[in-house]
Amino acid sequence: MSHSPSRRAVLGGLGLGLAACPFSLGRARAETAPQASALTAAPQAGTTSAADRIAPFGRFQAGIVTPRPAWGLVAAFDVIVDTPADLERLFRRLTERIAFLTSGGKVPELDPALPPADSGILGPELRPDALTVTLALGASLFEAHPWLSALRPVQLTRMTGFPNDALNPDLCHGDIAIQICANTQETIIHALRDLIKNLPDQLVLRWKQEGNVPVIPPQPAGVVESARNFLGFRDGSANPDSADGALLDRVLWVHDAAEPTWAKDGSYMAVRLIRNFVERWDRTPLAEQERIFGRTRITGAPLDKRHGTEADVPDYAADAEGTATPLDSHIRLANPRDAEGIKHLMLRRPFNYSNGVTKSGQLDQGLLFIAWQASLTDGFIAAQTRLNGEPLEEYIKPVGGGYFFALPGFGPGPDDYLGRQLIDAIGHAPQKT
Amino acid sequence: MKMLSLAATLAALATPLAAGEATLDLVAPIADYKLYVSENTEQLVADTSAFVAAVKAGEIDKAKALFAPTRLSYEKIEPVAELFADLDAPIDARADDYEKAEADPAFTGFHRLEYALWVEGKTDHVTAVADKLEADVTELAKRIDSLTFPPAVVVGGASVLMDEVAATKISGEEDRYSRTDLWDFQGNFDGAKKIVDLFGPMVEDRDFVASVEGNFGKVYDTLGKYREGDGFASYEKLTDEDRKRLSALVNTLAEDLSTLRARLGLS
Numbered sequence: 001m002s003h004s005p006s007r008r009a010v011l012g013g014l015g016l017g018l019a020a021c022p023f024s025l026g027r028a029r030a031e032t033a034p035q036a037s038a039l040t041a042a043p044q045a046g047t048t049s050a051a052d053r054i055a056p057f058g059r060f061q062a063g064i065v066t067p068r069p070a071w072g073l074v075a076a077f078d079v080i081v082d083t084p085a086d087l088e089r090l091f092r093r094l095t096e097r098i099a100f101l102t103s104g105g106k107v108p109e110l111d112p113a114l115p116p117a118d119s120g121i122l123g124p125e126l127r128p129d130a131l132t133v134t135l136a137l138g139a140s141l142f143e144a145h146p147w148l149s150a151l152r153p154v155q156l157t158r159m160t161g162f163p164n165d166a167l168n169p170d171l172c173h174g175d176i177a178i179q180i181c182a183n184t185q186e187t188i189i190h191a192l193r194d195l196i197k198n199l200p201d202q203l204v205l206r207w208k209q210e211g212n213v214p215v216i217p218p219q220p221a222g223v224v225e226s227a228r229n230f231l232g233f234r235d236g237s238a239n240p241d242s243a244d245g246a247l248l249d250r251v252l253w254v255h256d257a258a259e260p261t262w263a264k265d266g267s268y269m270a271v272r273l274i275r276n277f278v279e280r281w282d283r284t285p286l287a288e289q290e291r292i293f294g295r296t297r298i299t300g301a302p303l304d305k306r307h308g309t310e311a312d313v314p315d316y317a318a319d320a321e322g323t324a325t326p327l328d329s330h331i332r333l334a335n336p337r338d339a340e341g342i343k344h345l346m347l348r349r350p351f352n353y354s355n356g357v358t359k360s361g362q363l364d365q366g367l368l369f370i371a372w373q374a375s376l377t378d379g380f381i382a383a384q385t386r387l388n389g390e391p392l393e394e395y396i397k398p399v400g401g402g403y404f405f406a407l408p409g410f411g412p413g414p415d416d417y418l419g420r421q422l423i424d425a426i427g428h429a430p431q432k433t
Numbered sequence: 434m435k436m437l438s439l440a441a442t443l444a445a446l447a448t449p450l451a452a453g454e455a456t457l458d459l460v461a462p463i464a465d466y467k468l469y470v471s472e473n474t475e476q477l478v479a480d481t482s483a484f485v486a487a488v489k490a491g492e493i494d495k496a497k498a499l500f501a502p503t504r505l506s507y508e509k510i511e512p513v514a515e516l517f518a519d520l521d522a523p524i525d526a527r528a529d530d531y532e533k534a535e536a537d538p539a540f541t542g543f544h545r546l547e548y549a550l551w552v553e554g555k556t557d558h559v560t561a562v563a564d565k566l567e568a569d570v571t572e573l574a575k576r577i578d579s580l581t582f583p584p585a586v587v588v589g590g591a592s593v594l595m596d597e598v599a600a601t602k603i604s605g606e607e608d609r610y611s612r613t614d615l616w617d618f619q620g621n622f623d624g625a626k627k628i629v630d631l632f633g634p635m636v637e638d639r640d641f642v643a644s645v646e647g648n649f650g651k652v653y654d655t656l657g658k659y660r661e662g663d664g665f666a667s668y669e670k671l672t673d674e675d676r677k678r679l680s681a682l683v684n685t686l687a688e689d690l691s692t693l694r695a696r697l698g699l700s
Contacts, residue, residue, distance in 0.1 A: 078677050080677065080678060080681045111695055112700070113694060113695035113698075113699070113700040114691075114692055114695040115691045115692065197688065200681060200684035200685045200687070200688050201648075201681050201682070201684075201685040202681065203681070204677045204680050204681050204684075
């Protein structure tokens with residue numbers, strides 16, 4: 001991950017002053033112009049530290065345009081909430097834990113006759129380790145309560161299956177989703193266990209998937225590359241340019257007049273657990289793999305610029321027949337690089353997962369796909385609809401996930417908390433009966 | 434449901450909870466609890482005897498009707514099952530505890546008979562299992578009088594049992610053939626609540642006790658919705674919503690009761 005001018009440019013451009021984002025930039029180093037994929041660049045060994053601190057505060061929640069660290073998980077919960085006061089209590093308690101966990105500090109020492117205050121896996125003193133905790137709400141939460149239903153973000157629905165999906169109900173949906181990201185696996189597990197231990201009366205875990213992205217050796221200054229997925233290809237090359245604040249504003253943050261006012265500066269989250277049939281993939285000729293994706297495997301360069309880099313943009317107008325980049329290749333279907341493609345941008349921020357062995361004795365590996373967008377229908381749903389039937393489907397099988405809505409951000413003041421905008425809106429909303 | 438505010442709890446818990454109260458007199462509640470276990474064990478022996486007789490006579494319907502009520506008194510004393518772990522396994526282990534599951538010859542006890550009654554639909558091949566069950570519960574009853582009840586085990590048993598309900602019962606895997614899980618829930622909650630009833634009065638923090646009692650009340654309210662006659666509806670009738678609520682209540686009780694030993698000066 002590059003704690004670089006690019007990150008500052010991104011956050012500055014989004015109105016997050018550095019005063020509100022006191023990360024320790026202990027290793028600022030010379031950088032060239034940021035690349036389009038900086039947010040999802042492969043983390044580089046030796047460039048991160050347990051002292052890395054991402055403040056949770058700001059107009060937007062952390063963990064979305066925060067450069068992706070090596071580890072991440074999504075945990076979906078059902079919540080025990082009967083009244084607006086219950087929901088406010090849930091939000092305030094989550095905020096309290098998030099503020100503590102992301103800033104670090106000493107774990108309280110209790111009477112040794114008691115269970116200890118935390119899991120202990122990070123030792124007696126928590127270090128922030130670039131931890132972010134991002135809270136998003138599912139459609140079922142809004143549907144469950146008459147006092148909430150009128151405030152549902154207009155595009156927030158229960159995820160329905162696409163033609164290649166084989167959704168396992170035990171791995172789908174949830175009243176809320178919590179994304180937890182950090183430099184190390186132990187930090188995300190510690191945070192998850194902390195939330196579960198501290199809010200047992202309101203959080204009932206439905207499913208959880210964690211994953212990581214490969215950490216690559218330190219690169220020469222200015223060199224960033226997208227992290228590879230478990231199919232061996234670089235993933236994220238076509239993400240929106242993280243240095244272009246205006247573009248990210250448009251692509252990521254809800255601002256549509258049709259949306260409830262409280263939802264401004266929130267973002268739609270599409271989560272997909274996509275199993276990869278890695279044995280079959282590894283038996284596929286390299287040239288075919290590359291045609292399926294539309295990129296070279298080694299560098300990620302588009303097929304019409306084989307000797308270029310992953311940052312090069314394919315020229316589909318000059319390749320109308322799909323001779324260089326097949327018309328049904330993954331990248332060409334997902335982003336045709338035309339006016340339509342620009343409309344359908346989203347920010348993909350996935351992690352690779354490796355779970356164990358299937359009944360057939362195959363590896364259960366795949367992608368914890370996480371995409372953020374201002375419009376679910378223009379973003380993930382449009383892109384996935386275009387991808388339906390792609391040749392890659394032979395090698396992948398989505399089995400779970402859900403659609404959620406990430407709340408707008410919150411400030412450090414004692415009266416602010418995650419979800420305050422929604423709670424405030426409940427008082428004014430017409431109730432459906 | 435209510436959970437004590439974390440900040441307040443941590444502030445209160447940073448110092449020893451029962452300082453200067455090491456002489457807390459636990460003798461009376463321990464004696465009362467032992468009596469409770471003894472009474473339930475006697476009931477268990479009588480009920481098991483009738484259940485086993487029905488199994489051995491091949492009276493499938495009668496045996497099925499007796500299965501859940503017979504188990505009730507055993508589930509009530511489960512908080513202290515670790516005091517008789519060598520009997521708990523043959524009496525109450527599940528198929529998953531054995532490598533060959535239902536086919537494993539070591540799989541005995543209530544759940545082996547449950548499997549015979551509900552899945553295999555016959556009992557002539559499990560006569561020995563039935564005899565062994567009766568012998569095991571009889572042996573358990575014989576032992577209770579001379580068994581030492583360490584206060585830390587008794588008091589800790591309440592949260593241990595809630596942990597077990599949360600980990601392997603709320604999913605409906607205990608009585609998977611008969612779907613009589615809600616009977617077991619009733620027994621487990623009764624057994625854990627008995628400990629709170631007996632030892633709660635000695636806990637200084639009354640808000641804590643009130644919160645725990647409130648959560649037991651909510652558990653019983655939820656279970657009450659599924660009462661049918663003298664017992665309970667099939668576990669399959671439990672709605673997702675109520676399962677979620679029970680799950681949250683059980684986990685909250687487990688967290689809160691995990692502090693009970695310390696609150697009574699036990700370690």
